[in-house]
Amino acid sequence: MENKQLVGGSFLIQKTSPKDVFTAEDFNEEQLGLGNVVKEFFNSFVEKHSMEKVALLNAEKDSDLILQTIREAADLGFCSVSIPEAYGGMGLDFNTNLLITEAMASGFSFATSIGCQTSIGSLPIVYYGNEEQKKKYLPGVCDFSTIASYALTEPDSGSDANSGRTRCVLSEDGKHYIMNGQKIWITNGGWAHMFIVFAKIEDDEDLSAFIVEKDFGGVTTGNEEKKYGIKASSTVQVFFDNTKIPVENLLGERGEGFKMALNILNSGRIKIGAGSIGGIKLGILNSVSYAKQRKQFKTPIADFGAIQYKIGEMVKKCYALESAVYRTGRNVDLLHDKIKAEGGTDNQAKVNSLKEFAIECSIVKVYGSEAATYAADETLQIHGGIGFVADTGAELGVRDIRITRIYEGTNEINRMLTLAEIARKGDNRGGKIPSLDLAGYGKKIPGYILKQAIPFGKSSEEWDVVENYIENLKILFITFVGTLGQDLKEKMADEQEIVMDLSDILANAYIAESCYLRYLKSKEEGKLNAEELKAQADATKLFLFDAINESRVKAQNTIYAYGKQTTKLEKVLSILLPKYKQNPVELRRDLAKYALAKDGYSMGL
CATH class of the missing domain: 1.20.140.10 (Butyryl-CoA Dehydrogenase, subunit A, domain 3)
Known part of the structure; x- marks a missing residue:
């Protein structure tokens, strides 16, 4: 591939040859096998516990089962896909990570919890951490002995994240930052041992980032939020009351936290696109299965044009999203390799390759989340009344997919x-x-x-x-x-x-x-x-x-x-x-x- 294709947005003004794009057909057997392992794991969980049980899982009352299931997933490597091998991870390329993210969609709320662990909860350390920070925290992320979380949003700062009020001051002995503030909507927050927290130091105008362990003291969490969907994931408020953070737990440079947050969001955005592929495929699978066996007027409803419209539309959207996501993911990988070949560090390569394709990451986030929302809604519609009850999984799909239009910057912000x-x-x-x-x-x-x-x-x-x-x-x-x-x-x-x-x-x-x-x-x-x-x-x-x-x-x-x-x-x-x-x-x-x-x-x- 020529270097001219490794500029984000260049598709607007440059011709692209078919041979220069990666497509879903280009994945090899090993990569596809990894995705199948993920899908088989969650399918077996559903078979063991029933879809109704899965649909009714709740982080507040079922945390033991949920956490044990994620530990079993971690034993299979699900939490280590984004972590370099030097720190206990699998060190997979970015596009393979996207393929696994697609497969994770079959895990419903589990995809949210594991996604936080492998993406926003740990990638700031992978991308910006120093050697000591990586050695200390990343092995625990891989085996799930350290549950990771990401704390950016505050009551008065959502899309305007840099306006957050959580602040730190340096202790008199210069050994700690003392943090005070509040974060909301924190995924994995009720279970987390470690938080990536964004706060301003003293009178700084821009955020800095910190690795905060719950055991540092002064860290408390609120009750589990009563949510519309993703009920099996933990979502809480987190409070910091004179929390003492060792100065060596400053992540990256002072005042660079907002840029860090934006770059990590690029990863999360394209991963929402990838997860949406899996969600649409699941909707097509369930819709096709039900439509073929369900008869009305002595005819399978699959034979009716109104039903075929919905299925055909889902297939179109899935093909389109799949084509754009894996094209983008491969370009991220290629630019990463190019930066390293030119002498850049692995951290620089990871950060700058994603930053370069911010446009494409936002595009697939928006299209993917809206396409998956369509698929979930029409899957329920095809099922009719029975789709409204828990044991089909259709209503669960509608509830769980809705958050993707809000996550990682709302679709309006991304547009x-x-x-x-x-x-x-x-x-x-x-x-x-x-x-x-x-x-x-x-x-x-x-x-x-x-x-x-x-x-x-x-x-x-x-x-x-x-x-x-x-x-x-x-x-x-x-x-x-x-x-x-x-x-x-x-x-x-x-x-x-x-x-x-x-x-x-x-x-x-x-x-x-x-x-x-x-x-x-x-x-x-x-x-x-x-x-x-x-x-x-x-x-x-x-x-x-x-x-x-x-x-x-x-x-x-x-x-x-x-x-x-x-x-x-x-x-x-x-x-x-x-x-x-x-x-x-x-x-x-x-x-x-x-x-x-x-x-x-x-x-x-």
Whole structure:
């Protein structure tokens, strides 16, 4: 892969070859085997205890069973996947971590608890810790003898995390930081031995990060929160009352905590995307199984178009998300390896590779969480009344998936972050050399749009048309952002409805291209049979059809909300996004029938 592909957001202005993307079909047997071990573990737990028991698990009354189950999972290595081998971990690459995160979705609330242990609760030490901190804490994370937690959010600071009021002062002897404050919504908090806590030192304006052991004293937790979902995970308030933290437990540099939190969130965001893949696959599996055996009017409900619509839509969304997540994950791995090859430390490589792809991480977090929410809701709907009771697992899926649209920055915040990051990368003011030369690329756009307006000279071959539409989505985004940005400048951030609509157009371009490149790679490599290849083609065309229609509406919203240069922007929109003629009903039905024939999701993986 050429280095030009290792710049976050570069998909907007550079062509990508199918051979330069990683797809789900590229995982080897060993990687797939690890994912299967995870799924088999949780499936056996459900078989042993019943789905009703799993659905009714509660962290307050069932903590012994929950913690024992996680210890058994840790014995199989589930808590060590992100930890380097030198500290007792498996040292797996990032994309394999994502595959295991996908498989964890079959564990419902267990995925939340283990996810905290292996991600936000320990990665700050992996990424920013010094050698002594890593040796002291990471082995316990691996075997679950040290339960890890992450304490950032406060009663008055949610999305505005840097406004937190928890503070530390240096003790008179200079050996400890004395911490006072409160944190809320702390996953694993009721069980944790160790917290990654973000607080301000004395009069600092920016957060610092600390490794705080519960045994330091002055650390207390509130009662378990009464939650809508993820009830088998611990969620509590944590209070710090003159907690004495050894100065050597400052994590990273003073005042760098907020940046650290943001970088760790990038990991959490793409992992939500990966976990959402697993959630959708589980929904498809359960929906297909029930729809084939449930009869109404002497006919399996799987034969009805209304049910096939729901299943086909789930398959499309899963294929699209899978294509984007593993494409992004591999790019993170490649950049990590490149940074190390150029002399960077492993810590620098881990931090900077994720930071570089912050745009893509936010895109898959938003799309994945919303796609999985759709799948969970429609799985319950397909089950009808019986889906509303605990023993099917359908209602559990609805309750547990809802948090993913709030976790790791709400979807609204993530939509706005993608545009802010695009603006940062494209900023050429004051002689800066932007990592994304959007201004330079923008000079080519008027000529491109003019050529698109000419009704002849373009290929009518099916996949050339697809590629052209994907390119047009990118051009539409750049044109609208450029036009509004030049006029509104910093005030554009205040137009949040416009920003979110433009963010969705950006996401549609990235995900549509990911679908298309995956299909092309499958076709070129010849690994799939004709039936499998047709399913990928159908999913790609259906996603693009919906992406074009959605983007057209969002562009129109932007035009009329902005209220300036209306004629020009309407013309650009009509040229770039003319009608894409597909039969969405047929495409969805074919995807549904394919899933029904395969007894679940089977798109090559």
